[in-house]
C-alpha cells in the first residue's frame with residue numbers, strides 16, 4: 025500500500041489505452057472524470073500534481089478516419105495534431121469542474137535536454153503549480169522527427185518528474201506492475217511489490233536482457249524507472265483499468281513501487297556538482313557568500329566579477345573573492361547580459377536589459393554548494 029500523503033509532488037502518466045476506447049476510438053469520459061476526482065482530492069491534501077497524458081494519436085486517428093494498423097510517421101503526427109485539440113479540453117473540462125485550471129505543455133526531447141530550454145520549461149511548470157493549475161503534458165508529436173522523439177510517454181514522464189523535482193511518478197497503464205515472468209502465460213507468475221534497485225534480474229523480468237521474455241511496454245517502464253530513481257523520484261506502476269485508479273492504489277490495489285535512491289533535491293544537486301562542465305565563473309562578494317550559505321539565491325548585486333563564457337542555463341563555478349569555489353549552479357543569464365547587471369539591484373534589471381529578467385543570477389534550486397564544513401572559516 026502506498027500512501028501518497030508522504031509525497032509532495034506527483035507526476036501521473038496516463039496511457040492511451042486508458043483514455044481512449046480501443047473499439048470506438050473515443051474518449052473514456054467516465055473514467056477520466058473519476059481520475060480527475062482523485063487528482064482534485066490529492067490537490068486538496070496539498071500535493072502538487074502534474075499530468076503526462078497520452079492519447080492524442082489514438083483520438084486523432086479515429087477523428088481523421090485513418091486506416092487500422094501501424095501508421096506512418098506523418099500520419100501519426102497528423103493524428104496527434106488533431107487529437108491533441110480534443111485531448112486538452114477534455115482534461116480542462118473535468119478539472120474545471122473541481123475549479124482547477126489546466127495548463128497544456130507540449131515538449132520535445134530537446135526541450136528537456138538542452139539546459140536553456142530545460143530551465144524555461146521548468147520555470148513554466150513551477151509557475152503553473154504555484155498558481156494551483158495542473159500542467160497537462162504530452163510530447164509535441166507534430167514537430168518531433170523520428171530521431172529526436174521520445175516516442176513513449178513513460179520516459180518523457182520520468183524526465184518531467186526529474187525536471188519538476190517530483191518525488192513520485194505514477195505510471196497508469198493496463199498492467200498492475202512488474203511480474204517475474206509473463207502473467208498471461210504463467211499462472212504462477214509472481215508479482216513484485218517493491219523494487220529497491222534495478223538489477224540485471226529486474227531487467228530480465230522486463231525482457232531487457234533478452235534472457236527471458238519481452239513484455240511490450242514494460243521495457244520503457246523500466247527505462248523510465250531507471251531515470252526516475254536516479255533523480256530521486258520513486259515510481260509506481262499501477263493498473264488504471266478501474267475507475268478511481270489513484271484511490272485504488274492508496275486503498276491497497278496491487279502495484280509495483282520502485283524506491284528512489286535519494287531525494288530529488290539531493291539528486292539534482294549531485295547532478296549540478298558532478299555531471300556538468302562549468303563554462304564560466306562568478307566571483308561573489310562577502311555578503312553574497314554568506315547569503316548563499318544561509319540557503320538564499322544569488323542576486324546580481326552580489327556578483328563582483330564574471331569570467332569565461334556562458335549561456336543561460338550553463339553551469340558556472342561560484343567563487344569567493346579569494347578564489348575559493350563554494351559551489352556551482354545553473355546561471356539565469358547569458359554572459360553578455362550578466363555583464364550588464366552584476367553589482368546592480370534586481371529591481372534595475374528591467375531598465376538595464378530592456379526586459380523583465382529573472383531576479384536571481386543563480387536560483388537556489390539551481391545551485392549546489394560544496395560541503396559547508398569546509399567554509400566554517402569564511
Ligand code: GLU
Nearest residue numbers: 078079080081163176177
Ligand atoms: N504522445 C503519444 C500520444 O499522445 C503517446 C506516446 C505513448 O503512448 O507513450 O498519442
